[in-house]
Amino acid sequence: MEHFDAVIVGAGVVGLAIAAKLSEQFSKVLLIDKNACFGEETSSRNSEVIHAGIYYPSSSLKAKLCVQGKEALYRYCEKMQIPHQRLGKFLVAHNEDDEDFLHKTVTLAEQNGVCDLTWRTQSQLRAIEPELAASAALSSPSTGIIDVHSYMQSLLVTFQQNGGLFVANTKMNAAEPMNNGFELQITSVNDAITLSTQYLINSGGLHSSKVATTIAGLAADSIPALHYCRGHYFSYMGKSPFEHLIYPIPEANGLGIHASLDIGGQLKFGPDTQYINELSYGVDEQLREKFYLAIKQYFPRINREKLQPAYAGIRPKLQGENDGFCDFKIQTSKEHQVGGLVNLYGIDSPGLTSSLAIAEYVLQSLLDD
Numbered sequence: 162m163e164h165f166d167a168v169i170v171g172a173g174v175v176g177l178a179i180a181a182k183l184s185e186q187f188s189k190v191l192l193i194d195k196n197a198c199f200g201e202e203t204s205s206r207n208s209e210v211i212h213a214g215i216y217y218p219s220s221s222l223k224a225k226l227c228v229q230g231k232e233a234l235y236r237y238c239e240k241m242q243i244p245h246q247r248l249g250k251f252l253v254a255h256n257e258d259d260e261d262f263l264h265k266t267v268t269l270a271e272q273n274g275v276c277d278l279t280w281r282t283q284s285q286l287r288a289i290e291p292e293l294a295a296s297a298a299l300s301s302p303s304t305g306i307i308d309v310h311s312y313m314q315s316l317l318v319t320f321q322q323n324g325g326l327f328v329a330n331t332k333m334n335a336a337e338p339m340n341n342g343f344e345l346q347i348t349s350v351n352d353a354i355t356l357s358t359q360y361l362i363n364s365g366g367l368h369s370s371k372v373a374t375t376i377a378g379l380a381a382d383s384i385p386a387l388h389y390c391r392g393h394y395f396s397y398m399g400k401s402p403f404e405h406l407i408y409p410i411p412e413a414n415g416l417g418i419h420a421s422l423d424i425g426g427q428l429k430f431g432p433d434t435q436y437i438n439e440l441s442y443g444v445d446e447q448l449r450e451k452f453y454l455a456i457k458q459y460f461p462r463i464n465r466e467k468l469q470p471a472y473a474g475i476r477p478k479l480q481g482e483n484d485g486f487c488d489f490k491i492q493t494s495k496e497h498q499v500g501g502l503v504n505l506y507g508i509d510s511p512g513l514t515s516s517l518a519i520a521e522y523v524l525q526s527l528l529d530d
């Protein structure tokens with residue numbers, strides 16, 4: 162039976178970042194994904210925004226790992242020449258209540274270590290973004306965009322150069338704790354394989370709770386239920402009217418239908434929030450009207466006909482539709498009492514931004530185990 166120092170289940174952006182990090186420390190690291198390629202799920206269905214870390218409660222992992230991850234990600238992008246841009250974003254207000262919210266946001270952001278927010282008046286905004294309608298806005302210069310595919314590709318190359326092994330079309334079916342590690346049952350294409358590993362990392366994204374149920378010895382009440390919250394995107398044909406990312410005031414389960422650009426300059430709007438029971442990625446044409454009305458608030462000259470259904474992503478949420486904020490849940494043996502195991506649950510936004518910091522956090526927790 163082949164033995165590994167560490168096995169990572171799930172090659173999304175977070176699993177890839179963890180694999181790259183662990184391969185610096187350990188000589189035999191295996192990364193598997195059930196799909197035919199890495200990053201085919203949530204990691205390639207998001208806004209591709211490098212978040213500043215503004216909104217999250219200050220003691221949360223989301224706040225800490227987003228701010229650390231943002232800095233690490235910009236450094237990584239520069240070093241590895243990953244296409245990215247610090248475009249900056251405007252968080253826009255339309256009335257006094259919104260402006261009060263923005264003032265509170267400055268305080269929250271400062272508690273999180275984000276101290277670069279500046280206030281923009283209506284007349285300043287008119288000069289910078291003439292198509293934008295707002296009474297005022299906060300400018301966040303450290304918000305940016307990234308080509309996620311290039312980033313994931315680069316993490317994979319780093320991992321492989323460190324001697325790591327990535328195998329696609331390979332699913333973890335079961336894990337049994339044994340002396341100093343685990344015995345794993347996996348299916349690779351059509352072959353059933355048994356292998357052993359000292360450390361096991363469950364980075365299964367939307368499936369991480371399901372993966373956890375296959376790990377013997379893990380108490381059922383330690384495994385949280387995941388809720389699926391789909392976000393749709395519409396692309397906007399033609400030249401972008403904006404040079405910055407434009408965000409409305411956040412809503413309960415997402416950041417609101419915002420305007421963001423990809424590295425190629427294509428403008429897209431989204432995501433909205435829709436809780437669903439089954440994983441499905443369709444974008445209903447009929448959502449156009451809802452998008453049109455939301456966007457019109459900050460982009461009054463929007464042309465409805467230029468909105469085209471684009472794609473959808475699904476957030477693996479720990480909170481149900483009417484629940485409050487939930488943090489990332491990165492469970493180590495301190496929480497679940499199974500040595501050598503880390504389960505990652507609820508890695509929704511800002512998981513991409515936080516990926517390198519999550520990887521560092523996971524490594525430290527294994528070394529402290």
Ligand SMILES: Cc1cc2nc3c(=O)[nH]c(=O)nc-3n(C[C@H](O)[C@H](O)[C@H](O)COP(=O)(O)OP(=O)(O)OC[C@H]3O[C@@H](n4cnc5c(N)ncnc54)[C@H](O)[C@@H]3O)c2cc1C
Pocket residue numbers: 170171172173174175176177193194195196199200201202203204205206207208209210211212331332333334364365366367368369372391392393432473474475476477508509510511512513514515
């Ligand atoms: C609509 C939307 C917008 C977002 N926008 C942003 C943003 O702008 N900025 C930001 O920072 N974050 C954003 N996020 C969050 C970010 O996309 C995620 O946090 C991140 O992609 C999660 O990566 P992951 O590796 O944990 O999960 P995934 O990408 O879902 O990867 C999990 C992998 O595990 C594999 N897997 C599952 N079970 C098994 C098994 N049994 N065996 C083998 N493999 C398995 C799956 O095939 C999958 O490839 C957004 C998310 C959504 C949904």
